[in-house]
Amino acid sequence: DVKVTQSSRYLVKRTGEKVFLECVQDMDHENMFWYRQDPGLGLRLIYFSYDVKMKEKGDIPEGYSVSREKKERFSLILESASTNQTSMYLCASSPGQGGHEQYFGPGTRLTVT
Amino acid sequence: GEDVEQSLFLSVREGDSSVINCTYTDSSSTYLYWYKQEPGAGLQLLTYIFSNMDMKQDQRLTVLLNKKDKHLSLRIADTQTGDSAIYFCAETPLGGKLIFGQGTELSVKP
Numbered sequence: 164d165v166k167v168t169q170s171s172r173y174l175v176k177r178t179g180e181k182v183f184l185e186c187v188q189d190m191d192h193e194n195m196f197w198y199r200q201d202p203g204l205g206l207r208l209i210y211f212s213y214d215v216k217m218k219e220k221g222d223i224p225e226g227y228s229v230s231r232e233k234k235e236r237f238s239l240i241l242e243s244a245s246t247n248q249t250s251m252y253l254c255a256s257s258p259g260q261g262g263h264e265q266y267f268g269p270g271t272r273l274t275v276t
Numbered sequence: 277g278e279d280v281e282q283s284l285f286l287s288v289r290e291g292d293s294s295v296i297n298c299t300y301t302d303s304s305s306t307y308l309y310w311y312k313q314e315p316g317a318g319l320q321l322l323t324y325i326f327s328n329m330d331m332k333q334d335q336r337l338t339v340l341l342n343k344k345d346k347h348l349s350l351r352i353a354d355t356q357t358g359d360s361a362i363y364f365c366a367e368t369p370l371g372g373k374l375i376f377g378q379g380t381e382l383s384v385k386p
Contacts, residue, residue, distance in 0.1 A: 167318075196374075198376075203284065203378055204378060205376040205377055205378040205379050206319075206374075206376040207376075208373060208374075253319065255319075263307055263324075263368060264309075264324065265321070265374055266321070267311075267320070268318050269316075269317055270316075270317070270318050
């Protein structure tokens, strides 16, 4: 079974702090994704990566950056957390060529106070 | 642009059938998906349908695709309380990204 793990289930941070959300997958997938989920808005794509050291902006990249130094790990960084970044953050991975299903981690609920 | 629309809430009685509807805009989507999210959990892929199919059945789940109207539905037969969750429809326009709907919260009453 594909396993996608996220470093924290719940996180509380203060406004202005730098926040790191970590995601690790164990199935050698090429593609990794970061989404945020807000009630009534569904999932919105923040950033994705098709390979190590590659990154592409999604639909709402402002205020975020990412890092992919190793194939299995994809980090989401909030350079200076703000209260409007309080949300559920979901990481996903999918196989490369010909693979289309995305597998999700359990999510990190981030609260910025 | 790309857009996926779902109603936000659906309430049914245990044992009834549930039908969750979705409309999408991008006719180039190769696959269309249904994901389930239980409380406090990530998303779990329930089923998907290839765009050249019009129906797919998997145990209690039936997916219907009307490409002409860009309409996708998920029918859950004999709905159980364990089916209570949020259900997301998603499409894959060219480029490999998933575009999700807002999610339909299904509430199953005993």
